[in-house]
Amino acid sequence: MSMFNRNDNKETDVSAPDKPRDVTSASVAAMPKPVQPAAAPAPDLSAAKSAGPSVISKALKITGQLESTEDIRIDGEIEGDIHGVAVTVGSGAKVKGSVYGQTVELAGTIEGKIEAKKVILTSTAHMSGDVIHQDIRIESGAYIDGHCRPGTNKTEYKPTVKPN
Amino acid sequence: MSHLSKAITINGDLESDGELQIYGNVRGQICADRLVIGPGGFLEGDVIARDVHIEGRLEGRIFALNVTLDSAAEVNGRIFHNTITVAKGARIDARMPWRPPSYFETLETLPEARQ
Secondary structure (H helix, E strand, O other), X not given: OOOOOOOOOOHHHHHOOOOOOOOHHHHHHHOOOOOOOOOOOOOOXXXXXXXXXXXXXXXXXXXXXXXXXXXXXXXXXXXXXXXXXXXXXXXOOEEEEEEEEEEEEEOOEEEEXXXXXXXXXXXXXXXXXXXXXXXXXXXXXXXXXXXXXXXXXXXXXXXXXXXX | OEEEOXXXXXXXXXXXXXXXXXXXXXEOOEEEEEEEEOOOOXXXXXXXXXXXXXXXXXXXXXXXXXXXXXXXXXXXXXEEEEEEEXXXXXXXXXXXXXXXXXXXXXXXXXXXXXX
């Protein structure tokens, strides 16, 4: 029998006898097939979890460009441009850069530009910069320092970064 | 917990005190408490974290106390670790230097920058 076969079926038989000083071989033999990660319990990574909106939590800071063909919710801090479909900037979130999307809802702070078909500035919004929109709603209490102007129809999303 | 879905592409650095799950494409450096690269996720860049769990692809270096590589993992680079678990079937083309826990405690920036 060659040593270098991938012993897919009888790994438990092989590992036990001729490895005297190997402490781990005992635990390997005891725990035969499904190798469970020991250090941290594996999270439930079902296929459904890979879909759905992206969430940038309060603890996360991103320096760079974000592009998504789906929705994004931001509660953290971002320095850079954001391209999304429906972009929600939660209260407490900070964005330094331009935000592009079909719908942009702002409850936090943006220093830069918003370019979207539909823009909602809620009462806690703090917007420093221009807003280019087709449809805008500004709630009482929102801070805005910049021009609001109806945009051209060129708010089409064009990904510049190729997925790998 | 931050969740980056498969529709997202990020070019830049990420810094988090909590858990970060990547199902999309990220190019850049990551600092997090716990990093999960889910199935279909791809990271090109270096990671500093306490726990790293990979079920996707990684091209770069890992600096983490605990590393688990799932059977679907594909890793290319270096894995600086204190404890590591590799599932059968994982594709790894990497050096895996062991380091004592004290090495990771002071790790804020990338220490061994030489490739």
